[in-house]
Amino acid sequence: MKAKLLKQVIILLILSLAFSNILIGCSINTSTTDSNIKKDSSVSQDEKKEISKDSSKEVNPTENLVKDEKNISTQTAKVSGKVKVYEGRYFDESNYGDHILTTFCEVVISNITDTSFDFTIYQSNAQTGEKKVIFLKNTAVFIGDGTKAAFYGKSYTLNFTFPNNHGAYPVVTDMKISGFEPLEGKTYVNNGIPGHEFG
Numbered sequence: 001m002k003a004k005l006l007k008q009v010i011i012l013l014i015l016s017l018a019f020s021n022i023l024i025g026c027s028i029n030t031s032t033t034d035s036n037i038k039k040d041s042s043v044s045q046d047e048k049k050e051i052s053k054d055s056s057k058e059v060n061p062t063e064n065l066v067k068d069e070k071n072i073s074t075q076t077a078k079v080s081g082k083v084k085v086y087e088g089r090y091f092d093e094s095n096y097g098d099h100i101l102t103t104f105c106e107v108v109i110s111n112i113t114d115t116s117f118d119f120t121i122y123q124s125n126a127q128t129g130e131k132k133v134i135f136l137k138n139t140a141v142f143i144g145d146g147t148k149a150a151f152y153g154k155s156y157t158l159n160f161t162f163p164n165n166h167g168a169y170p171v172v173t174d175m176k177i178s179g180f181e182p183l184e185g186k187t188y189v190n191n192g193i194p195g196h197e198f199g
């Protein structure tokens with residue numbers, strides 16, 4: 001009888017220890033998961049504060065910065081550009097000559113290849129000289145017959161056309177960009193291209 005009772009007590013103790021180990025293990029995983037969640041959410045809150053503090057989607061510094069993904073192109077074949085885009089700054093032509101805007105946009109072109117180029121869009125303040133990124137650096141690819149380009153992002157599709165306003169074609173002294181509201185209806189010019197300066 002004593003042996004049977006002793007066996008039952010030992011089994012109960014083993015079960016109790018196993019159950020308490022399971023509970024302790026679950027609480028450790030929960031607290032680790034909770035701290036990771038809190039840590040991650042605080043990072044995203046800090047990022048949101050930093051983004052909204054630094055720049056804007058519209059030509060308004062209180063809005064959010066546009067973060068679009070790298071190209072999500074539906075093209076299977078690469079298209080060679082038939083126009084010659086130059087590295088440097090293409091600025092809003094309405095901010096040229098006697099008419100100076102307080103706030104205007106600029107498009108900075110870099111990393112030009114036969115089939116693509118990178119672009120970053122800034123909002124500039126003529127009085128302070130301050131520049132803020134409003135569209136992060138992304139890549140546009142030449143499309144169609146190579147005289148146009150496009151950026152295919154998750155949130156935005158930007159279309160680049162290159163009018164021949166200064167008689168420099170196929171050199172791109174002028175560009176228009178649709179698909180991003182602050183740039184709509186404006187022409188962006190680069191008057192610093194060697195052999196194609198204008199003033």
